[in-house]
Every structure is written in C-alpha cells, then in structure tokens.
Amino acid sequence: MKKKIGVYICHCGGNISDYVDVEKVKKSIEDEGGVYLAKTTMFACSDSNQKDMVDDIKGNELNGIVVASCSPKLHLTTFRNVSERADLNKYNYVHANIREQDSWAHSDDKNGATEKAILLVKAAIAKARLAEPLIPNKIQAQKAVAVIGGGIAGMKAAIALSDKDCPVYLIEKAPFVGGRVAQWGNMFTSNQTGEELITKLYHELIKRKNITLFTGAEVTHNAGSIGDFRLKVSVQPRYFTGTCEEKQLQQAIDACPVEVLDEFNFNLTKRKAIYRNAASEYPQTATIDMENCTRCGKCEAICDKIDLSQKEEILDLHVGSVLMATGFDPYTPAEGEYGYNEVDNVLTLPQFVRMLELSDKKLIRNGKEIKNIAYIYCVGSRQEEDGNTYCSRYCCTSAIHTSVEVKKKFPGVYNYHFNRGIRTYGKQELLYAESLQLGDIYLQGDEESLPEVSGESGKTMVKVKDILSAGRLIEVEADLVVLVTGMVPRADNSVGSMFKLPKGRDKFFNEIHMKLRPVETFIDGVTIAGACQGPKNIMESVNSALAAATKSYSYVSKGELETEPIVAEVDAELCSWCDACTAACPFDAISMTNESSKAIALINNSVCKGCGMCLPVCPTDALNLIAYSNNEIESMIDALAAG
Amino acid sequence: MTEKIRKSAKILVFSTEKISDPAIDMAGLLKLHYPPTVYTITVPCSSGIKSRWILHAYEKGFDGVFIAADGTDCVFGESCTEKTGQLVGRTHVLMKEKSLDPARLKMAAICSVCSESFVKQIKGFNEYLLKTTNP
Numbered sequence: 001m002k003k004k005i006g007v008y009i010c011h012c013g014g015n016i017s018d019y020v021d022v023e024k025v026k027k028s029i030e031d032e033g034g035v036y037l038a039k040t041t042m043f044a045c046s047d048s049n050q051k052d053m054v055d056d057i058k059g060n061e062l063n064g065i066v067v068a069s070c071s072p073k074l075h076l077t078t079f080r081n082v083s084e085r086a087d088l089n090k091y092n093y094v095h096a097n098i099r100e101q102d103s104w105a106h107s108d109d110k111n112g113a114t115e116k117a118i119l120l121v122k123a124a125i126a127k128a129r130l131a132e133p134l135i136p137n138k139i140q141a142q143k144a145v146a147v148i149g150g151g152i153a154g155m156k157a158a159i160a161l162s163d164k165d166c167p168v169y170l171i172e173k174a175p176f177v178g179g180r181v182a183q184w185g186n187m188f189t190s191n192q193t194g195e196e197l198i199t200k201l202y203h204e205l206i207k208r209k210n211i212t213l214f215t216g217a218e219v220t221h222n223a224g225s226i227g228d229f230r231l232k233v234s235v236q237p238r239y240f241t242g243t244c245e246e247k248q249l250q251q252a253i254d255a256c257p258v259e260v261l262d263e264f265n266f267n268l269t270k271r272k273a274i275y276r277n278a279a280s281e282y283p284q285t286a287t288i289d290m291e292n293c294t295r296c297g298k299c300e301a302i303c304d305k306i307d308l309s310q311k312e313e314i315l316d317l318h319v320g321s322v323l324m325a326t327g328f329d330p331y332t333p334a335e336g337e338y339g340y341n342e343v344d345n346v347l348t349l350p351q352f353v354r355m356l357e358l359s360d361k362k363l364i365r366n367g368k369e370i371k372n373i374a375y376i377y378c379v380g381s382r383q384e385e386d387g388n389t390y391c392s393r394y395c396c397t398s399a400i401h402t403s404v405e406v407k408k409k410f411p412g413v414y415n416y417h418f419n420r421g422i423r424t425y426g427k428q429e430l431l432y433a434e435s436l437q438l439g440d441i442y443l444q445g446d447e448e449s450l451p452e453v454s455g456e457s458g459k460t461m462v463k464v465k466d467i468l469s470a471g472r473l474i475e476v477e478a479d480l481v482v483l484v485t486g487m488v489p490r491a492d493n494s495v496g497s498m499f500k501l502p503k504g505r506d507k508f509f510n511e512i513h514m515k516l517r518p519v520e521t522f523i524d525g526v527t528i529a530g531a532c533q534g535p536k537n538i539m540e541s542v543n544s545a546l547a548a549a550t551k552s553y554s555y556v557s558k559g560e561l562e563t564e565p566i567v568a569e570v571d572a573e574l575c576s577w578c579d580a581c582t583a584a585c586p587f588d589a590i591s592m593t594n595e596s597s598k599a600i601a602l603i604n605n606s607v608c609k610g611c612g613m614c615l616p617v618c619p620t621d622a623l624n625l626i627a628y629s630n631n632e633i634e635s636m637i638d639a640l641a642a643g
Numbered sequence: 644m645t646e647k648i649r650k651s652a653k654i655l656v657f658s659t660e661k662i663s664d665p666a667i668d669m670a671g672l673l674k675l676h677y678p679p680t681v682y683t684i685t686v687p688c689s690s691g692i693k694s695r696w697i698l699h700a701y702e703k704g705f706d707g708v709f710i711a712a713d714g715t716d717c718v719f720g721e722s723c724t725e726k727t728g729q730l731v732g733r734t735h736v737l738m739k740e741k742s743l744d745p746a747r748l749k750m751a752a753i754c755s756v757c758s759e760s761f762v763k764q765i766k767g768f769n770e771y772l773l774k775t776t777n778p
C-alpha cells in the first residue's frame with residue numbers, strides 16, 4: 001500500500017528551534033516520497049499536539065508518522081499511544097532524535113545542526129515508508145516481585161506490593177533487616193529512632209502472608225527477562241533452630257572466645273562471633289558470623305537452640321520483576337584526609353552517630369570529656385573532577401541534626417560547623433534555625449580554601465579562611481573532629497552487574513530519565529529504589545520505593561505482558577541450513593526444520609530476544625531482524641548519505 | 644579561487660538501544676560537541692550489525708563507520724564483545740578486497756554513560772578520516 005506519512009517537527013520550546021531551523025527542515029522534507037503532510041509544533045508531546053496528530057491521522061487516513069523531537073527514550077511510548085488512539089499500528093510510527101543527538105550536541109553550529117536534522121528526518125521517513133504493521137508478542141508474566149535489599153526502601157516497597165495483592169520475596173543480605181536506618185538513633189525530621197521505624201515496618205512485613213523474607217540471603221544467579229526472571233538465591237543459616245532464652249543467650253555470647261570489630265558501630269567497638277546488634281533487632285534471633293567463628297562449640301553447650309551444623313540453602317525463585325534497593329555505603333575518607341586515621345580524635349559522622357547512641361552520662365573520647373566539636377562538611381562529596389563531584393544531600397541536615405542532638409544530651413558542648421554552604425532544603429531548614437538559636441558557630445570555606453586539621457602536642461586544631469568574615473583565618477581547638485561523610489555506591493554492587501544494570505557517572509544505579517522515568521532502568525522489568533540510585537534521605541528513599549513498587553507491579557499485574565515483536569526471520573529461499581546461526585544464538589532460539597523437503601532454520605519467536613547476533617554470521621544473508629531489515633537500514637543509510 | 648576546506652568527515656555510527664545510544668544522548672545533554680556530520684542508526688545489539696550495511700555506507704559516500712559497541716554491558720549476553728569483534732574482523736577482510744582502508748571502520752565499547760569517551764573517539768576518528776580520505 002502506498003504510504004501516506006505525517007511528519008511532526010518539534011521546537012521543544014527553544015531546545016531544538018534555538019539551534020535548528022525547524023521551518024527549513026519542514027520545507028526540505030515535505031516533498032519526500034510518501035510525505036502527505038508536514039508540520040512544526042511547539043511541543044510535540046503536549047496534549048493539544050497529540051490531539052491534532054490523532055485528528056490528522058484519522059482525518060487523512062495516514063498510515064505512517066514520523067516525529068522529530070527529543071530522544072525516543074523519553075516519548076516513544078507517548079507517540080505509540082497516539083498512534084493507537086488513532087487506530088494506526090504503533091510500529092508505523094518512526095522517531096528521529098533531533099534534540100540530544102542534534103540541537104544540543106551541535107549547539108555550536110546552527111547550520112550544521114539544521115542540515116543534520118534534515119537528513120535525520122529524511123532517514124526516518126525512509127524507514128517509515130517501509131515500516132510494516134506489527135503485532136506485539138504476548139508473554140506470561142509471573143505475578144511475583146523480588147525485592148533485593150531489606151533496608152527502609154526495600155521494606156516499604158515490599159509492603160506496598162503486598163498491599164496490591166502481589167507476592168513478594170524480600171531478599172536481605174545481612175542477618176537483620178533495616179539497612180542503615182537501623183543504625184541511627186533519633187532521626188531528622190521526625191525524631192523517631194531508626195529502631196522504632198524499622199520495628200514498625202518489620203511488624204507490618206510479618207503480618208502479610210504474601211511476603212516471604214529471607215535474611216542472610218543473596219541472589220547468586222539470574223536468568224530470563226521481564227515477566228520471567230529465574231533467580232537462584234543462597235540463604236546462609238543463622239545457626240539457630242529457635243530463640244534462646246535471654247539469659248542463656250547472653251551467657252553464650254559471653255562464652256564466645258572470638259572478638260572482632262563491630263561494623264554495626266563502624267568499628268568503634270568489638271563484638272563476638274555470636275551476636276545481635278540490638279536486643280530488639282529483627283529478626284529477634286541472634287546469629288553466628290561463620291567467617292570468624294572457630295566452631296569451638298561453647299555456645300552450643302549453653303543453649304540447645306544453637307546448631308552449628310546448619311547448611312547454606314539454595315532456592316529457586318520465579319518472578320516477573322526485580323526491584324533493586326541495595327542502598328549505599330558511607331564514604332570512607334582516605335588515610336590522612338582531614339587527619340582521618342592519623343589524628344586520634346577524628347571520626348566520621350556515621351561513627352559519631354553511633355558513639356552518641358552508645359554514650360550515656362558524658363561524651364568521652366580517649367578518656368577526655370568532649371567540649372568542642374568541629375564538623376567538617378562535604379567529605380567525600382563535591383570533590384574535584386575524577387572524585388565524587390555530586391552533593392550527598394542528606395549530610396548537611398544530618399550533621400546539624402546530630403549537633404542539635406549532642407547539645408540536648410550534653411548541654412556543655414560547643415559545635416563548630418566548617419561548611420561549604422549549608423544545603424538544608426525544605427523543612428530541614430528549621431533544624432538549621434534551631435542550631436543557630438542554640439548558639440552553634442558556622443564557618444564557611446570553599447573549594448579554594450578547605451579546612452585544615454592538624455594534631456600537634458596533644459592538641460587538635462582545625463582552621464579555615466572563613467569567607468563569611470572576609471576570609472579571616474579562624475582556628476578552633478577541637479576535642480573531636482567529625483568528618484561529615486557523603487554517600488557512595490555499595491563497595492559490593494555485583495548484584496547490579498548480574499542484572500546488567502547501567503550505572504551513572506556517579507557510579508550509582510541509573511534510571512532511564514531523572515524526571516520522566518525515575519525508577520525504571522534500561523533493563524526491562526528491573527526497577528530501582530532508595531539510595532542505591534544516589535544519595536537520598538529516608539523520605540526520598542521511601543518515595544522512590546513506592547514509585548518503583550507501582551512500576552514493578554505494572555509489569556506483572558495482568559499476568560501477561562506485551563513485548564516487542566522484534567525477532568529474527570528466515571528467508572526460506574536463501575537459507576541452506578549451515579547451522580552457523582544456531583551457534584551464534586545465545587538463547588537457543590534457532591533449530592532446524594524441513595520446508596518442502598529442504599532443511600532450513602526455524603526461529604522460536606517466544607524465545608528469540610531480537611538481538612540479531614545470528615544475522616551477520618549467515619553466509620547467504622538469509623536472516624533479517626524485523627524492523628531492522630536490509631531494506632530499512634540501507635534506505636536510511638541512503639537518506640543520510642544524500643546530504 | 645579558494646579551496647573548500649572540509650571540517651568534518653561523514654561518519655555513520657551504529658549505536659545500541661540500551662547501552663551506547665544513551666551515552667550519545669548524554670553527550671548532547673552535556674553539550675559535548677562533535678561534528679554534525681556524524682549520524683546514528685540505532686540497533687538492538689552491536690553484534691547484530693551486518694557487514695553489507697557497513698559496505699553500503701562506504702558505497703554511498705560515508706568516510707567512516709563507527710560501531711559504538713555494547714562491550715561487556717550488553718544485555719543480551721557476554722558473547723557480544725567477541726561476536727562484535729568477529730564481525731568487524733570479517734568486514735575488514737571484505738574492505739581489503741574492495742581496496743578500502745580497514746581503519747575507516749572503527750569499533751569501541753561505549754558504556755551507557757561513556758559520553759566523553761564517545762566524543763573523544765569520534766573526534767579522533769574524524770581527524771584520521773580527514774587526513775586519509777579524499778575531500
């Protein structure tokens with residue numbers, strides 16, 4: 001059928017038209033073969049333009065459309081929906097990216113950008129001329145979601161999914177749930193403790209029959225894709241068959257001869273190989289750290305609920321979507337960075353938060369009562385190029401909140417904040433005001449004049465050229481220096497690589513689009529939530545967790561999913577069955593069949609993922625990928641070459 | 644008469660939907676400039692590019708073809724790197740048969756945020772092509 005194509009060229013406000021002469025583009029393409037109408041539009045994605053497109057398609061019986069606008073990653077679905085609303089098969093719509101790959105990339109060369117836009121639109125028209133109506137594949141979607149990471153984001157996401165009547169597997173690597181939040185005492189901005197918050201969520205979790213919680217568990221293998229992920233999960237034993245009586249448990253802990261640094265307290269204290277972090281921690285059963293346990297059997301002799309013979313279990317899970325919520329690590333300063341590990345009374349903020357939690361009547365470090373505390377901000381954040389250039393968002397508020405907490409608990413303390421501009425956005429600003437009212441002193445440096453820490457003759461001095469007092473050098477003798485450290489991606493993020501999750505320039509997991517698709521990833525069926533995506537406080541983590549839960553649910557809710565009909569096809573005349581394609585296919589989607597007593601390749605459409613790996617190995621060029629046929633690609637090349 | 648000086652070579656880029664195309668998008672977002680005579684055709688995976696498409700591009704007048712490969716990030720599996728390498732190898736042989744300089748086909752793995760690397764590669768390739776291909 002002869003093509004009647006409508007072409008829409010977007011100004012994108014001025015994002016495109018400031019650099020690309022869109023009217024010239026329109027004029028240059030309107031006589032291309034197949035083009036029935038060509039229009040420029042201020043915002044192609046706006047409701048009014050979408051409506052006009054529907055009217056155009058229906059009124060003129062268009063059987064193809066081209067939209068030249070921003071990246072298809074943003075609005076492919078928008079314009080596919082427009083096509084469907086106009087009863088046009090959505091695969092008859094072709095997109096030309098004239099913003100990210102043209103007007104923005106060549107904003108230094110308007111003529112060049114305009115000429116390029118003309119060719120990109122012509123190439124899209126060439127493809128639209130050949131595009132065939134296609135029917136999406138339908139696949140079964142397993143109605144279950146695996147949530148990886150049982151911190152606040154993972155716990156909230158699991159509860160939200162459960163509320164939608166969706167089975168959830170919550171997989172937590174540590175022996176206890178709660179993630180980092182469980183480590184914090186009173187928290188901004190609600191003044192609830194981390195323990196209270198996690199306890200509440202844990203009770204919500206265990207009330208729900210459709211949530212299965214695994215602690216000490218890690219995904220070790222992933223196969224499959226959206227709708228059909230097959231996961232292998234290794235679950236480490238707790239070495240307990242039940243809960244020991246409280247007194248017995250304490251005796252067992254006391255009897256354990258192994259002492260290691262306690263990572264829950266950021267190595268400020270030590271713990272035994274048999275341990276729990278807090279009496280109320282969930283699950284409330286203690287655990288044994290087998291990496292350090294010597295299997296001496298002393299604990300087993302005290303409590304008969306301890307069983308050192310328990311073994312790792314490997315489970316197979318089948319889910320339709322995966323929600324990643326593996327959180328962050330606090331930045332570890334380099335040796336000597338602001339005196340870290342060199343000057344004795346230099347700690348990080350997470351360490352100090354734990355120290356505060358463990359301190360009772362007096363705040364003491366190395367036998368000396370602490371009076372003056374210097375907080376150094378932006379440690380591990382807002383670094384020079386090649387470092388962590390981003391702002392960690394939570395830390396200004398967290399440092400100020402901690403300093404207010406210190407003052408409430410230990411009124412004689414003086415707080416000195418060596419900052420680089422305070423970023424207590426939103427309601428958090430109230431904390432800043434409170435701290436100022438309590439008499440905290442704020443000194444501000446910048447990237448040219450960062451604070452310096454020196455420890456000589458038993459004194460720790462912190463100095464900075466304070467830009468708030470005309471660059472005067474101000475020096476404070478500090479009993480404690482708190483390095484306000486930022487957030488960094490988990491040191492072990494191998495689970496992300498297992499799912500091929502792309503990382504951003506900050507090395508956190510990356511969403512498709514910050515504003516428009518903030519919890520989706522390029523890996524279909526995998527969503528991200530919480531601080532594994534970038535620095536977030538609890539409210540932000542929970543917001544993203546609820547969004548990711550909804551998105552993951554949308555993949556599995558109907559029990560069926562539409563996938564792209566992009567699969568390989570065989571030209572029976574050209575195929576002479578040499579087997580090269582079978583060897584190249586990573587999904588075992590190709591087998592041999594006989595057609596009119598001739599052996600040829602057969603593609604299993606429900607298994608083919610449309611990668612095209614079989615195409616270039618075929619010696620007779622008998623294989624094509626739907627929507628990427630030789631005709632389509634070569635006609636695009638012809639159009640691009642013509643300029 | 645002044646001789647027209649070519650500022651940029653004509654380059655066809657094969658990018659991949661999930662990995663290298665986002666990086667090329669991000670180069671634009673960051674306003675990292677590269678010659679406007681660089682055009683992208685997006686495919687699902689770099690190991691599915693046919694030699695005939697590459698040869699067709701030279702025939703039609705492209706100076707160079709750049710494969711922005713998935714590398715080890717490929718969502719379709721580990722074998723992508725090796726297979727993309729093989730198709731480049733096979734195409735090089737065909738190019739030699741047609742007396743085309745094999746260096747006019749370049750491949751580099753471009754991760755989803757490797758915008759700077761993409762622009763650097765393209766600029767270097769452009770310079771090479773300007774020096775070696777006819778104006």
Ligand SMILES: Cc1cc2nc3c(=O)[nH]c(=O)nc-3n(C[C@H](O)[C@H](O)[C@H](O)COP(=O)(O)OP(=O)(O)OC[C@H]3O[C@@H](n4cnc5c(N)ncnc54)[C@H](O)[C@@H]3O)c2cc1C
Nearest residue numbers: 149151152153173179180187188326327328530531537538
């Ligand atoms: C010192 C400090 C104080 C803070 N105080 C506050 C405050 O007062 N108020 C506030 O709003 N925010 C505060 N925050 C921020 C808060 O800690 C984060 O917003 C929150 O922890 C993010 O939650 P999450 O679930 O995304 O990540 P996390 O808390 O890091 O939890 C992630 C979970 O995933 C698990 N995990 C990791 N890898 C795997 C894997 N491969 N498989 C299975 N599980 C895995 C981890 O064990 C962990 O349980 C503070 C942060 C710091 C550093």
